[in-house]
Amino acid sequence: MWSAAAGPALAGQEGTPVSQPATVEARAAALVGHYYLSGVHEVGSELLLRADGTFDWGLAYGAIDQAAKGNWRVDGDAVLLVADLKPSDAPLFAYAATEGWSAEAVEERAQRSEQDLIAAVHARCPFLPDLQVVATSAPPLFGDNSVPAATLRDRAAAAMREAVAARSRVEALAAKWTARSAADPARLKAARAAMDAWSEARSRAVAAADSAGLPSPDLAEPALPEACRLPEAEVAGDSAGLGVQVIDPASSRPARNVQVTLRFADGSVETVTTGRGGFAFLAGKPGAAAVGAILHLDQAPERDGTFAFPPATDGIIRFSVDLDQLALPAFVDLRLRIDDGDLLLGGPGDGRYERRP
Numbered sequence: 001m002w003s004a005a006a007g008p009a010l011a012g013q014e015g016t017p018v019s020q021p022a023t024v025e026a027r028a029a030a031l032v033g034h035y036y037l038s039g040v041h042e043v044g045s046e047l048l049l050r051a052d053g054t055f056d057w058g059l060a061y062g063a064i065d066q067a068a069k070g071n072w073r074v075d076g077d078a079v080l081l082v083a084d085l086k087p088s089d090a091p092l093f094a095y096a097a098t099e100g101w102s103a104e105a106v107e108e109r110a111q112r113s114e115q116d117l118i119a120a121v122h123a124r125c126p127f128l129p130d131l132q133v134v135a136t137s138a139p140p141l142f143g144d145n146s147v148p149a150a151t152l153r154d155r156a157a158a159a160m161r162e163a164v165a166a167r168s169r170v171e172a173l174a175a176k177w178t179a180r181s182a183a184d185p186a187r188l189k190a191a192r193a194a195m196d197a198w199s200e201a202r203s204r205a206v207a208a209a210d211s212a213g214l215p216s217p218d219l220a221e222p223a224l225p226e227a228c229r230l231p232e233a234e235v236a237g238d239s240a241g242l243g244v245q246v247i248d249p250a251s252s253r254p255a256r257n258v259q260v261t262l263r264f265a266d267g268s269v270e271t272v273t274t275g276r277g278g279f280a281f282l283a284g285k286p287g288a289a290a291v292g293a294i295l296h297l298d299q300a301p302e303r304d305g306t307f308a309f310p311p312a313t314d315g316i317i318r319f320s321v322d323l324d325q326l327a328l329p330a331f332v333d334l335r336l337r338i339d340d341g342d343l344l345l346g347g348p349g350d351g352r353y354e355r356r357p
Contacts, residue, residue: 035048165201339352
């Protein structure tokens with residue numbers, strides 16, 4: 001919680017009150033405190049003016065959060081806030097260390113390997129639905145309670161036969177697709193329609209069995225060609241090889257989309273791009289030790305970082321980034337008009353900062 005130190009005593013505090021501070025310093029001391037914005041719908045904002053001439057400001061609007069800190073002073077009939085800006089000549093990136101594989105890094109690489117396998121299967125068999133979404137059951141059908149039980153069982157049996165037939169059609173079309181010599185839009189359209197029909201038929205079979213009071217039918221997934229299946233073995237976590245991570249140590253925020261060009265002892269280079277967790281991984285084990293890197297971010301194309309580091313053939317090469325340098329300032333300076341102890345944000349209806357204990 002922000003707190004304001006007591007300002008210098010004003011003339012008249014222990015004697016006769018004064019209606020108007022006589023000096024800029026006294027006027028500033030009278031304004032020290034914690035202010036809250038009022039009069040602006042769905043916007044929350046706080047302002048702390050400290051006696052040492054510094055301020056903290058924050059604003060929240062929906063999912064947008066902004067903050068600023070810096071120095072303030074009385075300027076005529078207003079308070080002028082001047083935000084501290086990150087020096088543009090400060091390094092954006094820095095080499096931190098090369099460390100062993102953490103559990104987070106191992107898990108992240110395993111997840112990415114699985115995603116790569118899924119993407120490869122979809123590329124070979126584009127008619128497949130999302131492989132990470134598994135259809136389960138449809139809501140029960142609430143029909144006429146007067147329908148005889150035998151009729152409901154017959155309906156369930158018919159729905160089961162339709163589902164089996166739909167599954168067989170998927171299997172046949174999938175086999176034709178993988179045996180093709182070239183892409184066939186008509187065949188792809190037919191395979192996608194068959195997959196949709198199978199999903200709907202299975203749902204109807206489950207619902208019909210439920211309505212008849214029967215156990216849920218055991219309808220296995222279609223038997224697809226090997227090219228359309230994920231490997232049965234799970235992707236195992238591996239702690240061998242080389243990776244990089246770029247993270248902001250001040251906030252623990254990972255940096256995505258950082259292009260890291262690694263330079264190896266044999267003169268070769270390889271570029272990887274950071275993703276979730278700020279990680280990027282090399283495919284396979286490098287043939288030579290990594291000895292340097294260039295870090296690039298499209299958001300700051302003139303702020304590349306070039307580094308040399310001890311030779312590394314295994315582990316995670318960690319870099320730091322100062323993400324605050326990339327954040328656009330909420331403002332450079334902000335003028336708030338003084339109005340009977342409150343601070344006006346702008347014109348009428350723009351809201352005012354009111355001081356509270």
